[in-house]
Amino acid sequence: FSKDTLAVSRLDTILETGVLKVGSTGDYKPFSYKDPASGSFSGFDIDLAESLASALGVKLEIVPTTWPQLAQDFDAGKFDVAMGGVSITFDRQKTGLFSIPYMREGKTPIARCADKEKFKTLADIDNPQTTVIANPGGTNEKFARANLKQAKIVIFPDNTKIFDEVAAGRADLMMTDASETRYQEKLHSGVLCAIHPDEPFNFAEKAYWVQRDIGLKAFVDQWLHQSIETGAYEKIYNKWFK
Ligand SMILES: O=C(O)C(=O)C[C@]1(C(=O)O)C=C[C@@H](O)C=C1
Incomplete structure (x- = not known):
């Protein structure tokens, strides 16, 4: 056996x-x-x-x-x-x-609302001027590393404060689960905007x-x-x- x-x-x-x-x-x-x-x-x-x-x-x-x-x-x-x-x-x-x-998910960007039109595609995001923030160890970090070759990736350990980093301008955006981008958009109303959460970059399920x-x-x-x-x-x- x-x-x-x-x-x-x-x-x-x-x-x-x-x-x-x-x-x-x-x-x-x-x-x-x-x-x-x-x-x-x-x-x-x-x-x-x-x-x-x-x-x-x-x-x-x-x-x-x-x-x-x-x-x-x-x-x-x-x-x-x-x-x-x-x-x-x-x-x-x-x-x-x-x-x-x-739950059906997929990675989608969340950025300051002023930049909403700037980061629609992975090609828009993947350039040396863009700083993408990610929490370590999960599928967010994996997705960022697999899909970004030029952009700067900053790993930020405290996922409870990571969206404040984007709001404060210390990073340009985060790519995370669509449901979370919608939720954080509400928590940071008028500051952070979810970018096409209904059409995420990939397919994933919870x-x-x-x-x-x-x-x-x-x-x-x-x-x-x-x-x-x-x-x-x-x-x-x-x-x-x-
Ligand atoms: O690893 C996973 O399964 C997750 O969905 C967790 C994960 C991530 O992808 O890093 C998703 C969103 C949160 O912001 C934090 C963690």
Whole structure:
């Protein structure tokens, strides 16, 4: 038998211990946000994590992680599921399972509104005069590095303050998930503008990254499917995105 065949079922362990461990970064509004003072997590995917735990009949424990550490923490088995704006990638698919997708995304620029017409295409952005800011470790950094050869890429570690850097003019733009550009446009009303968020540069989807346990993956899919069909998902969506 291989190691995987003999491994204890994650789903059984969750049910026996009465705890669902969810890894989340806490730096990505409105999906996952960690309050710096209290350390408590809130957000769209945190509400959904609560809903998943309650469907399982267990308690939710949030395990803090970071984008640069996410894969390492996942592979070390520190949590059962990663939730909080996680995109499906083939690299992640190699070590875990993804739930059915719940949101369609894609990278799109967000810049100061005065520059809205300046940065419509990757060709507009990719020149030595442009400074693109990116948070480390996730698909944003990967996308910037893969698509920009001339532009200056600045890596800024604190994703909760990265949009203020663009607003203050310390970077020209960020390329990130379309949903986030729409959300941050509202938070920085009249200052930052999302550029064609309905026509992002690439295709990506958000899903929950589940440890290699087919029973747990089936449970997450069934819960998510039912949440979408019953309107429970939409209610939580409207709370955080509308
Ligand atoms: O890595 C991923 O899956 C993400 O979608 C996370 C990611 C990123 O791409 O870096 C997306 C947007 C946020 O601004 C921060 C992190």
